[in-house]
Amino acid sequence: MNDASPSQDLAPRGETLRIDYVPRDGLLKLSLVNFLLGIVTLTVYRFWARTNIRRHIWACVHINGQPLEYTGKGIELFKGALIVFAVLGLPVVLAVSAISIAYGPEHPAVAGIQTLVFLIVSLLWGAALFRARRYQLSRTLWRGIRGGLEGSATTYSLTYFGAMLAKSMSFGWATPVMNLNLQQQMTGASRFGDMPFAFKGRAGPLYPAYALCWFLTLGAIIGIGVLLFAGLQPMFGEDFSQWLAELFVGQDTPAEDSWVMVLVVLGGLVALLFVFSVIYPVIWAFYTARELSVFASYTTLDRARFRLDASAGSIIALTLGNLLLWLFTLGIATPYIQQRLIRYICDRLTIEGEVDIDRILQSKAPLGTMGEGLADAFDVGGI
Amino acid sequence: MVQSLYFDGKSAADRPVAVTLGALALRFEGETTAARDWPYDDLAAIETHHPGHPFRLTSKAEPNARLVLRDDTLALALINRAPQLKGGASLKGVAKVAGGIAGGLAAVALAGYLVVQFAPQKLAFVLPDSWRERVGAQVEVSLTEGAKHCTGNEGVSALGAMAARLAEGNPDLPPLSIRVYDVPVMNAFAMPGERIVITRELIRRANRPEQVAGVLAHEVGHVMRRHSEAQLVRVTGMQILFSIMTGGGSDTVSSIVGIATILSYTREAEAEADDVAVKLMTDAAIDPLGLKEFFEILLAEEGKASAGRWGEITSVLNTHPGTEDRIKKIQPLPDGIAARPVMTDAQWDALKKICE
Incomplete structure (x- = not known):
């Protein structure tokens, strides 16, 4: 751009981008090998397993006919996790163990350490997400050019912590604003080579969907509570409220028939919890779909704007399908679950407008040598 | 001859090139690419070759550069000259992994014995x-x-x-x-x-x-x-x-x-x-x-x-x-x-x- 020589070539050039997911053979073999080696190595293989899956899935994502390439290594993830464990996990485990043996497990210092750990983890959670994203982008190549994430993990982490506080203090109502803010930081810091992504937009359009889901959830909770009470009240009549009171006050030797009550109530609670754990994602799929579409439409690269056709129905099908897939294969199908997630995005993402691909130069950001240590330690690694 | 594509690892531009196989090196050149040689010994495959699919290569000297061959005959002839491109599981690789796992398990067993017994x-x-x-x-x-x-x-x-x-x-x-x-x-x-x-x-x-x-x-x-x-x-x-x-x-x-x-x-x-x-x-x-x-x-x-x-x-x-x-x-x-x-x-x- 600082080229001194005058050029007739200054008029914007570019191509439109097209994303395809082109499945390949080998995912079944990968699933079985990962599962078996996971057992044989007492789960330590998980770092290499995750790397193999990414290498496979990345190579299935074709942009204008050229596949993505994943260049990460299992050993990088392993080292990262090892260092985080040595710095954060092991000292805590040793301290708690030492205090438990010397002063007994009920010494207040144990609870103190646990609270402290919770606080530290909460503060670092955002940094973990940020660094994991940076690692993944820096290990993703297209046409020989790698992605990157600029900016500060600390800033993102503090924003993330603040967002969690704001969400809980506002009974969730700050969620759209906070998520937008976080997405803006993350996308705004993302690069392909030296070309930045941009993210700009307002949270307003998210609120109708959020309000719908919020009130539906409230209604579901109240409905389930009423059902529970109405179902049990006639069964035990007057005794029920009295029995509830006794249950919470605590009785040493409950009468025999009250054991029946305990079983019935527990069974009912478990059933309702199960119902709710299905209802909840179904309700919130409406918001998730809206957020995905809106965030995509706020995202630009050069002169191209993204568009994602997410819908509540398709997200419910995706989520429940993945849940069933996981349950019925005992987790062996994890690579297929991840493929479904990536494929969902690829199939529904369109990019309008042009990107001047030839102008994009290689990223100058240094390649870190460590993987997603924090993210793995906190289990937020995602795919 | 089917044209191959060269990405130089410095810019995202794709450069059509013609590839020929020399005695000791693969040579390619194109309109925007001066002729260059990649010695066979330095070559590495990004993934194993599947007939009908583009074959992607890189070279030690230019680790970010990619050469994409779209001609199966050419790819097979190249693999013949640079056998390391064939890829797949080697006996040595499997032995290394098995050795690592066995060593790790032995260490865990020892630690378990110390801690439990x-x-x-x-x-x-x-x-x-x-x-x-x-x-x-x-x-x-x-x-x-x-x-x-x-x-x-x-x-x-x-x-x-x-x-x-x-x-x-x-x-x-x-x-x-x-x-x-x-x-x-x-x-x-x-x-x-x-x-x-x-x-x-x-x-x-x-x-x-x-x-x-x-x-x-x-x-x-x-x-x-x-x-x-x-x-x-x-x-x-x-x-x-x-x-x-x-x-x-x-x-x-x-x-x-x-x-x-x-x-x-x-x-x-x-x-x-x-x-x-x-x-x-x-x-x-x-x-x-x-x-x-x-x-x-x-x-x-x-x-x-x-x-x-x-x-x-x-x-x-x-x-x-x-x-x-x-x-x-x-x-x-x-x-x-x-x-x-x-x-x-x-x-x-x-x-x-x-x-x-």
Whole structure:
């Protein structure tokens, strides 16, 4: 751009981008090998397993006919996790163990350490997400050019912590604003080579969907509570409220028939919890779909704007399908679950407008040598 | 000839090139690319070649550059000249992985042996008394939570007399803290710091003092071998080991394996405590058949379900298989040693009323 020589070539050039997911053979073999080696190595293989899956899935994502390439290594993830464990996990485990043996497990210092750990983890959670994203982008190549994430993990982490506080203090109502803010930081810091992504937009359009889901959830909770009470009240009549009171006050030797009550109530609670754990994602799929579409439409690269056709129905099908897939294969199908997630995005993402691909130069950001240590330690690694 | 594509790793532009295979190197050039050679030895495949799919290459000298061959004939001819491009699992690679896994498992097995088998019993005798005392006090409090501590004066002194009687002929016996709690389930426990708890139900169900003395001797066996201290070290060590293995997660697996390990060591400890009990009773000239009779009472109890918090503790007791085997191992006093009474009838009455 600082080229001194005058050029007739200054008029914007570019191509439109097209994303395809082109499945390949080998995912079944990968699933079985990962599962078996996971057992044989007492789960330590998980770092290499995750790397193999990414290498496979990345190579299935074709942009204008050229596949993505994943260049990460299992050993990088392993080292990262090892260092985080040595710095954060092991000292805590040793301290708690030492205090438990010397002063007994009920010494207040144990609870103190646990609270402290919770606080530290909460503060670092955002940094973990940020660094994991940076690692993944820096290990993703297209046409020989790698992605990157600029900016500060600390800033993102503090924003993330603040967002969690704001969400809980506002009974969730700050969620759209906070998520937008976080997405803006993350996308705004993302690069392909030296070309930045941009993210700009307002949270307003998210609120109708959020309000719908919020009130539906409230209604579901109240409905389930009423059902529970109405179902049990006639069964035990007057005794029920009295029995509830006794249950919470605590009785040493409950009468025999009250054991029946305990079983019935527990069974009912478990059933309702199960119902709710299905209802909840179904309700919130409406918001998730809206957020995905809106965030995509706020995202630009050069002169191209993204568009994602997410819908509540398709997200419910995706989520429940993945849940069933996981349950019925005992987790062996994890690579297929991840493929479904990536494929969902690829199939529904369109990019309008042009990107001047030839102008994009290689990223100058240094390649870190460590993987997603924090993210793995906190289990937020995602795919 | 099908054109190949070259990405130079500096810009995202694609450059059509024509590829030829030389004697020692692959050569390519195009309109925007000056001719260059990639020596065969330096080449690496991004992924193994699948016929019908583009074959992607890189070279040591330009690790970010990519050359994409779209002609299968050319790709196969190249693989012929640079066999390392063939890829796939090599015997050497598999051996390396297998060796790594075997080495890792051996290290884990060694650490497991140290933590579960070797260290606990040794460390149990090294733990400072003040630590054992503090932990024991907490265990006793949480175990007997809500139950009444029985402090009937004459009963307590009868219990003291029983301990003193057991110490006759056993000068090594450590000073003990023995307490009775008003709990409706038959049981007794040994805890760190020479603490022993006996339930009121156990005393109530005993027909003669020798049976209680047998149980006491059994618990003293646990105390003298420091079984509960060893168990504490074992559980802690296993927690540390599991958190290292799993990077801090997976509580379910670790608790299942943990409980299994602990139960197997509990059985071993029970047998050891039985042996110590019989020896203590023989040396003190107390009829060891008291312990045997207690086990028979216990055996009659097995299978009867009991509910509540204390029921869980009995059910752990019930998981010890082979109460019959334990009964068989207990021999009467050898010839020449005459059993002497544990306590007077008045003391026995007082012990029975310790919770009143």
